[in-house]
Amino acid sequence: MASVPLSSRAPSPIHRVGEVVLDAVESIGDFTLFALTMWRQLLVRRPRRRVLLENMYAIGVGSIPVVVVTGIFIGMVLAVQGYDSFHLLQMETRIGAVINVSLVKELGPVLAATMLAGRVGSAMAAELGTMRVTEQIDAIRALGANPIRQLVVPRFLACFLLIPVLTIVADMVGILGGWALSTRVLGINSHFYWEHSRSFVTAFDVMTGLLKSIFFGGAIALIACFHGFHCAAGAKGVGRAATIAFVMSFIAILALDFFLGMLLNTIYHLAYPIPPSLL
């Protein structure tokens, strides 16, 4: 009986699943090696000051307007959506506590990171992808330089160092937006608004948000640069790299937010044990 060559058979669903799994494992391996190489290059030699400052300006200063605008609106939206529920409970003055703790722990860092991923991450992937397609990355290697040190390290450092600043900006304008709407439009007393906020929001909450943002920044830079470096040929490849960079960054932000939230909550409860309830 004549045997059918394996290659001529249509792949079964099991083969397809296997291919997807293998591709995923390969991608994770490539990304891990990419990240390790970046860390090694970061430790071997610092990037040139001018290159770093240029990246910091583009990534940090350039992102402030969009972070400010979205931050204000998020604060105001929280006030509008929360007001009715608190009004039913006759606890309107406590809305500031909820707005502010939500902002400093979750929404501020996630919002700043999302803006960074959308504005900077996809742009980085597109820029590096274009450099790859036009052989500029090969040209760097041909000139005896390491492209990861030249291109990735400054971007990583800029994201890593500046996202806490952007998070602080997002927190501040969000808090101001929530306060302005609550007190000027919804008529909540400003003194009690701040008093309840002060008693509810702790320094640990603020530090939690800032710590998470550092991880978000590092992840965004690495994911964007990785997809730029591994961009397929042509304009379509560059566009796809930019899109995937944003989508993957966003997924990474949410996943990191969840796991870091769990970890930090556990640490908090270990550091400040809750007394056992009498009930």
Place this chain on the structure above:
Amino acid sequence: MSSTFAQSPSIAPLIELRGITRQFGDQQVVRNLCLSVAAGETVALIGESGCGKSVTLRLMMALLEPTAGDVCWSGRPVADLNAGQRDRDRLRFGYLFQNSALFDSLDVFENVAFGLREISDLSETVVCNTVHERLEEVGLSAEICDRKPAELSGGMRKRVALARALALEPAIMLYDEPTTGLDPVMTGVINRLICQTRDQRPVTSVVVTHDLSTVQAVADRVVMLEPVSRLEADDRQVIFSGTFAEAVASPDPRVAAFVGNTATESRPATENSRSQGDPACQNHVGDGRSGFDSWQDRKWCTDNGQEA
């Protein structure tokens, strides 16, 4: 640590490809390729589109890793070198990319200075002088230093890219389609610059090109590759290696078909063009400073707003 090139015996070819195979996914672009380049030689790699010329050039410089086989620099397999040695030895190469590959975000000066700043702690004065010398060498003045690559014509970009590659004083120059997309006048200018580079320095050159005027003008030896898709199991990918005159007279119909027509159109080539003193190369040295010696070149460049 001294470089591989310095350590190795001078008798070994400067670059040697030993049974190289390179695949991209399922597609084999280079198969069992054996090729060597001796010191001081200028080799032109020709062949149809897709036959693996540019990939071969990248393999020579270890910008790509072979799927099988060895790339040797002065007799030593590149695979035996650690990353640091490989990066150091790669500095002996200069590479002129097909699309110039100038860094968009940097101006002309920064582009040419890039390699100098990266590999050494040269003072800014030395870097500045070197950049201006290299630009002058390729017929460009210091006035274009502030321009971005997007503001340059194709010919100027090629020349800036050549200046960038020459800034590190390479021992081996690799040219990937140096005249593609250029008009005949600018093609002549680039050909002359390749000849000038070869004659002013002890440089070994490998030129990948479709342009037979370039082959005629610069090559000591012509190597023709056949696409892997057309090869039988035991066929060699290098189907011709010899002088341009031998290529024209080759009985192999594949070589004759590729070389014949253009050669008869341009001029009868009975001997190697370089040894005969090809007109395209004769006036390339000039005053030893510029690749622009004919007034026609200068006039054309001036008329087109380019530096000459």
